[in-house]
Amino acid sequence: PHRTELYEDPPSTCWPIVYSPDYNITFVGLEKLHPFDAGKWGKVINFLKEEKLISDDLIVQAREATDEDLLVVHTRRYLNKLKWSFVVATITEIPPVAFLPNFLVQRKVLKPLRTQTGGTIMAGKLAVDRGWAINVGGGFHHCSSDKGGGFCAYADITLAIKFLFERVQGVSKATIIDLDAHQGNGHERDFMDDQRVYIMDAYNRYIYPGDGFAKRAIKRKVELEWGTEDTEYLQKVHTQVEGALNELKPDIIVYNAGTDILDGDPLGGLAISPQGIVKRDEVVFRAARSRRIPILMVTSGGYQKRTARIIADSILNLHSLGLIDKELATCGAGNPKVEQMIRDSAKDLCNLS
DSSP states (O other), X not given: OXXXXXXXXXXXXXXXXXXXXXXXXXXTTGGGXXXXXXXXXXXXXXXHHHTTSOOGGGSEEOOOOOHHHHTTTSXXXXXXXXXSHHHHHHHHTOGGGGGSOHHHHIIIIIHHHHHHHHHHXXXXXXXXXXXXXXXXXXXXXXXXXXXXXXXXXXXXXXXXXXXXXXXXXXXXXXEEEEOSSSOOHHHHHHTTTOTTEEEEEEEETTSTTOXXXXXXXXXXXXXXXXXXXXXXXXXXXXXXXXXXXXXXXXXXEEEEOOOTTBTTOTTTOOBBOHHHHHHHHHHHHHHHHHTTOOEEEEOOOOOSTTHHHHHHHHHHHHHHTTSSOHHHHHTXXXXXXXXXXXXXXXXXXXXXX
């Protein structure tokens, strides 16, 4: 496989939290034409800095995925299509993008999405090395190898998993837990016939994309009604996550933690409270950490101004509960391979004495 900078090891002093200021889409007010808060990723980081959880030199700087990286999953034909501004306008659902010269579209719209995609790939390796990782962006679950849509231009979830399968020893099974309000039809189409990938997806059954073909790839389908609230939602998520991980113990969990389940989201149509979202993330991380399965979280959809604060609160909650921890991370606790090494060397020491 090709050499990639995305797999270079960051300093062990860093948290396995991946971000770059390049994630944010700021461009002559275009970002205001989509319900998406296109600066939400930077706001999450600012909240975490205010709470003194992280500082700039302690987070892993995301790098942009190159064409060569993207071709691990995407077809050349698809990447060439993105050289047409109207195609990008359709995918990102920002119509005026169609009228911009493509070099601007590449720089102002696609580069941020490529950098977030690089971030997800990097976080995949970090999760395996350290037990957990969070990409503050990413989660473009409507994009597959040859088709984008729903604001998703690159298939970062598919890419992260394929990179791990091809480049990291001992990773041969993955579970995707997709809890964004929308069905994750992109990774579902990509892994349709791949027995190595187990998909659980909980979504509002009545909204975009309603991709019946892609649904055939879902091993655990949780179809939600309009206006589903905390109690029912959390009970279903808990039961199904436990069930999924009991059925198959993967080498990595990719957790698509969309916040568009939030009450009042213009696109999600569910009614989960901010506390419900924080609790949901806790349920997923507890299930992963108690089984010592590395977990990669991506932030995905979420279209309200208060979304960034909730993501930050959730990360702070995971930290306060000891489900994510820098020290734990750097010494590899929770990583079965590292722990086996520690046990083996301890045995050797005992035998010597």
